[in-house]
Each structure stands twice: as structure tokens, then as C-alpha cells.
Amino acid sequence: MPIVVESLQSVTYQDQGDLQKIYRDAPPWLFAPFSDAPQLIESMLDHNTLIAARFNDRLLGAARLQRHGPVWELSHLCVRALTRRRGVAERLVIHAQKSAEDAGCTLRLLATAEALEVQALAAKLHVELQISPAPEAGTSCA
Helix, strand or coil: CCCEEEEECCCCHHHHHHHHHHHHCCCHHHHCCCCCHHHHHHHHHHCCCEEEEEECCEEEEEEEEEEECCEEEEEEEEECHHHCCCCHHHHHHHHHHHHHHHCCCEEEEEEECCCHHHHHHHHHHCCEEEEECCCCCCCCCC
16 A cells, blocks of 8 residues: 555544654654644644654654645654655655645755755655755754
8 A cells, every 4th residue: 555645623532643653753842842742743733734754544743834825844754753855744744745836836854964864855756945944953853
């Protein structure tokens, strides 16, 4: 089965557990301006900004997609540690990029200076990148 990227407006109990697993290994700076994964997930659901990659009915990656007029912003991109380096983050970015283009908008990827994998992904996919300083150092999540 292929990886399917979808916007999630509500989640099942299984989805909630998968989202917790996706963000479990994330460095603390990834959650800013939120305090932790549950707060980030709740905000994404409340504001309809959660997109997720699903494979065999399980969520493998997630991100926050904010639609701000002509520029959409993709942030908080994270892939479950077990499935990193298999194209899940790339599928999420490509889906967001295509959705933005279909709406006549452009996509901007938000990342910290420490997120080297995200920066490389933005360069590979020719997505505009906005770098912000991280509150504290850590590892990437894509």
C-alpha cells in the first residue's frame, strides 16, 4: 500500500496513539511555541492544521499546515523514529506543496537552524525555507 497524506480534522484512539509515538522522540525545541506534544496536537486539531502520512492504517508522520492567504506554512514536521529515511517527510511536503499550488498559493517550510534534514528536504524539493533559531539544541525529526 502507498503512503497516503491526509488532513485530519478528528482522530481515532489509534490515531492519537500514533501521533504520540510520532512526536515521542522529537527534540523539545520542535514543539515551540507549544510546551509539549499533546498541546501541539490539540492545537493542530482545534485549528484544522494537522496533516499526516498514513500507511496500512497507521500514522507515520505529521506536520502543521497553516494556510495564510497566498503563503502556506508547513512546520512541526516529524516522522516516527522507526520509519525515518523512507520518504515519509518527503511525501508530506510534496502533498502540502501540491495543495498550496492547487489553491494558487506557495508553500514555505519553517524549520530551525538545527533541522539539517528539513533544510536538505526543502532544497531537494525546491520549497521556500524560513529558518528560525531553536530554543535549545537537539536532533531533527524528519
